[in-house]
Amino acid sequence: MSGHSKWHSIKHKKAAADSKRGRIFTRLIKEMTAAARMGGGDVEANPRLRLAVATAKAANMPAENIKRAVMRGTGELPGVSYEDVNYEGYGPGGVALFVHVLTDNRNRTVAEIRHLLSKNGGNLGETGSVAWMFQRRGYFVAEKTAASEDQLLDIALGAGADDLREDDGNWEIFSTPENFDKVKTALEGAGIPLAASEISMVPQNYVKLEGKNAQTMLKLMEALEEHEDVQNVWANFDIDDAELQAAS
Numbered sequence: 001m002s003g004h005s006k007w008h009s010i011k012h013k014k015a016a017a018d019s020k021r022g023r024i025f026t027r028l029i030k031e032m033t034a035a036a037r038m039g040g041g042d043v044e045a046n047p048r049l050r051l052a053v054a055t056a057k058a059a060n061m062p063a064e065n066i067k068r069a070v071m072r073g074t075g076e077l078p079g080v081s082y083e084d085v086n087y088e089g090y091g092p093g094g095v096a097l098f099v100h101v102l103t104d105n106r107n108r109t110v111a112e113i114r115h116l117l118s119k120n121g122g123n124l125g126e127t128g129s130v131a132w133m134f135q136r137r138g139y140f141v142a143e144k145t146a147a148s149e150d151q152l153l154d155i156a157l158g159a160g161a162d163d164l165r166e167d168d169g170n171w172e173i174f175s176t177p178e179n180f181d182k183v184k185t186a187l188e189g190a191g192i193p194l195a196a197s198e199i200s201m202v203p204q205n206y207v208k209l210e211g212k213n214a215q216t217m218l219k220l221m222e223a224l225e226e227h228e229d230v231q232n233v234w235a236n237f238d239i240d241d242a243e244l245q246a247a248s
Helices: 003-021 023-039 047-058 063-074 106-119 149-159 177-189 211-226 241-247
Strands: 083-090 096-103 134-143 163-167 170-175 196-203 230-235
Touching (some): 023 047, 023 096, 023 230, 047 177, 047 196, 096 106, 134 177, 149 163, 149 177, 170 177, 177 196, 196 230, 211 241
Antiparallel strands (some): 083 096, 096 230, 163 170
């Protein structure tokens, strides 16, 4: 199983606890505000905002919270101005890390990200140091019990997906970012529940981690995910189920 989907599985299991802490809501509010500020408040005309609003609704965020987040972005309500920043670096065992943040203080955030990396066996790299290892793609995960391979091939590839992979108990479906909405609509229209649906930075290759490096990598991912400015973390690690169980 790829590190990409394994980390998705970990995050999915944590979702309920994260919602109780308000972590998911905080992240989504920042994303909707930034998306509306950069591309306007019309959901149909702003793909980034459309995805953020759909994700917020799936997380059961109240409609009023969504409305206020968008209005802060368009300037109809006062709000903080967030800046999109990507950080690149390395984790234990030479794992490549691509971190997307929304921040109102770039200097503070970069210092804190650098500290988290160095504390957990990693280091911050230069811009472009690892970005070439990732490809921006539409990414979906469905449990294997949700549909057969033939069904998914017919639905997803017919809607514009370009790859379908078996991943233990899951199907991973990939598309270009441009076809993301069409594939998502087709899968949902067919009644297929999705454990993940996002525009993701997908690694082109993976680094296998074991023992101490694997455990330190998981701690680093947890620490980065918990940072208030971090929206997404992508990494090219691969670990066995035994390592996940040891970390739980």
